[in-house]
Amino acid sequence: xxxxxxxxxxxxxxxxxxYLLPRVQIAEYENHYQDKPKWDIxxxxxxxxxxxxxxxxxxxxxxxxxxxDFTPFYEHWxxxxxxxxxxxxxxxxxxxxxxxxxxxxxxxxxxxxEQYETSSFRYRANRSAWKIAAWDSEGRENEDKEYKSExxxxxxxxxxxxxxYSYWSSYLSPWSGGYQDSPSELPYYVxxxxxxxxxxxxxxxxxxxxxxxxxxxxxxxDASGFGLEQHGEQEWSTVYVLEQTVDGLLKNEQFIDFPQxxxxxYLRLVFDKPNLFIPNEGDEENFEKIHKDRQQMFWEFGTFxxxx
Numbered sequence: 417x418x419x420x421x422x423x424x425x426x427x428x429x430x431x432x433x434x435y436l437l438p439r440v441q442i443a444e445y446e447n448h449y450q451d452k453p454k455w456d457i458x459x460x461x462x463x464x465x466x467x468x469x470x471x472x473x474x475x476x477x478x479x480x481x482x483x484x485d486f487t488p489f490y491e492h493w494x495x496x497x498x499x500x501x502x503x504x505x506x507x508x509x510x511x512x513x514x515x516x517x518x519x520x521x522x523x524x525x526x527x528x529x530e531q532y533e534t535s536s537f538r539y540r541a542n543r544s545a546w547k548i549a550a551w552d553s554e555g556r557e558n559e560d561k562e563y564k565s566e567x568x569x570x571x572x573x574x575x576x577x578x579x580x581y582s583y584w585s586s587y588l589s590p591w592s593g594g595y596q597d598s599p600s601e602l603p604y605y606v607x608x609x610x611x612x613x614x615x616x617x618x619x620x621x622x623x624x625x626x627x628x629x630x631x632x633x634x635x636x637x638d639a640s641g642f643g644l645e646q647h648g649e650q651e652w653s654t655v656y657v658l659e660q661t662v663d664g665l666l667k668n669e670q671f672i673d674f675p676q677x678x679x680x681x682y683l684r685l686v687f688d689k690p691n692l693f694i695p696n697e698g699d700e701e702n703f704e705k706i707h708k709d710r711q712q713m714f715w716e717f718g719t720f721x722x723x724x
Contacts, residue, residue, distance in 0.1 A: 437520075438489070438493055438495075438516075439458055440458065440518075440520045441489075441515055441516060441518040441520070442457055442458070442478070442489075442515075443455060443457050443458035444515075444518045444520060444525055444526075445513075445515045445518065446482075448525075448526060449513065449515075450482060457481070475490065475497060475501050475505070476501065476504055476505070479504070479505045479508055483508050483509075484508050484509060484510070484511050485505040485506060485507075485508045485509065485510045485511060486505065486511055487502060487505055487510070487511075487537075488510060488511050488532060488537060489511055489515060489516055492516040493516065496578050496579075496580075498578055499540070499541075499542035499543050499544045499578070500542070500544060502539070502540060502542065503542050506539070509534075510532070510534040510537055511532060512531060512532050512534055513529055513530070513531060513532055514528075514529055514530050514531070514532050515529060517529050517530070535722065535723075535724075536722075537722070537723075538617075538618070538620070538671060538720040538721075538722065539720055539721050539722065539723060540620070540718050540719070540720050541610070541614060541616070541718060541719045541720065541721065543576045543610075543718055545610075545611045546576055546608055546609065546610050546611065547608070547609040547611070547644060548572045548573060548575060548576055548606065548607070548608045548609075548644075549572055549606070549607055549644040549645065550571075550572040550584060550586065550604065550605065550606045550607075551604070551605045551607065551645070551647070551648075552586070552587065552600035552601075552604055552605075553600060553601050553602065553603055553604065554600060555645070555648060556587075556600070557587075558586050558587050558600065558604055558605075559571045559572060559584065559585070559586070559587060560585035560586065560587055560588045561587075562588055562589075570582075570583055570584055570585035570713075571584060572584045572606055574715075575606065575714060575715070575716055575717045576716075576717070576718070578716070580622060580715060580716065582715070583713055583714060583715040583716075584606070584712075584713070584714050584715075585711060585712070585713045586600070586604050586687075586710070586711055586712040586713075587600065588711060600710070601710070602687065602688050602689070602690075602710055603686050603687055603688035604686075604687040604688075604712050605647060605684055605685065605686055605687070606684070606685040606687075606714075606717075607644045607647045607682070607683070607684050607685075608644075608682065608683040608684070608685075608717075609644060609681065609682055610680075610681055610682070610683070610719075611681070612681060613679055613680065613681045614679070614680070614681070614719065614721075615677050615678070615679050615721060616674065616677065616678045616679075616680070616719040616720070616721055617673060617674060617677055617678075617720060617721045617722050618671060618672050618673040618674050618719070618720055619634065619656070619671075619672055619674075619717065619718065619719045619720065620669050620670060620671045620672070620716070620717070620718050620719075620720060621658075621669070621670055621672075621714070621715075621716060621717050621718075622669045622670070622715040622716035622717075623660075623714070623715055628660075628691060628692045628713065629660070629687060629689075629691055629692070629712055629713065629714055630659065630660065630689045630690065630691060630692050631657070631658045631659040631660055631689060632658050632685045632686055632687050632688075633654055633656075633657050633658075633685070633686040633688070634654070634655050634656040634657075634658065634683065634684075634685055634686075635652035635653060635654050635655065635683070635684040635685075635686060636652065636653055636655055636678060636680035636682065636683060636684075637650045637651060637652045637653065637680070637682050637684070638651070638653075639651065639682070640681065640682075647682075647684055650682075652684055655674065655678050655680075656672065656674065658672065660692075669716070671720065677721075683719075685717070687712045690710065691710070691711060691712060691713070
């Protein structure tokens with residue numbers, strides 16, 4: 417089975433498993449906490465689902481209906497919320513109950529529902545206006561574009577799109593002798609211009625493949641007004657060094673808190689270590705000779721802040 421087909425089926429099955437229980441939990445929430453007939457919202461959600469609208473499309477309507485930011489509920493169930501949707505929902509107070517613990521089969525469906533500690537919620541920065549680029553150690557563009565369709569290119573923009581199945585890959589040469597080469601020596605760089613200074617309490621990232629990064633160094637600079645291709649001419653300061661092991665190969669999100677808030681406009685991720693890929697048995701020599709574990713693949717990156 418091809419990886420693309422597996423990914424499509426995996427995503428379809430994931431969504432199917434989410435469609436029923438969250439609907440019931442929202443219906444129970446409406447009845448118990450909003451004092452409204454619970455099946456009204458259930459029928460609404462079911463109708464929208466049959467009409468081809470999923471939970472992501474219903475997000476704003478749900479927030480407006482209850483005057484509550486439903487982002488924690490969506491995040492718990494692994495449903496994507498875009499930067500613009502998060503910004504829209506922020507006009508409302510956060511959902512303050514762990515309604516994802518509602519158990520409709522229990523004698524008391526709300527027995528395990530606790531208050532949600534909203535002060536610990538990580539507000540993700542809106543990345544829609546961010547600019548991003550990837551470069552190798554020689555200052556060359558560093559993206560894998562060895563695909564006929566531009567939509568299949570593994571560009572740095574994929575780190576900001578919120579899609580857990582798109583990713584950035586460093587440059588690979590065309591196929592030759594059954595292999596692709598990573599010709600550029602490490603380190604590699606991903607440089608981000610957030611458009612304006614932002615206060616950050618931490619960052620989040622996601623992996624998604626066996627050729628997972630072993631880590632990166634996150635840097636900031638006090639310089640301003642430069643093009644991303646000029647990153648090598650600036651002075652950078654390290655704010656965090658991320659190291660991970662093969663345990664990080666899951667398609668997950670990890671959140672990292674800074675020791676103290678960081679204010680910056682520009683960010684630079686420095687990849688200076690071989691990836692964590694383990695070649696197939698018997699293929700180690702060829703892989704080491706040609707590839708040298710230099711390819712870097714990375715799925716998602718963003719920053720977050722807390723509200724006092």
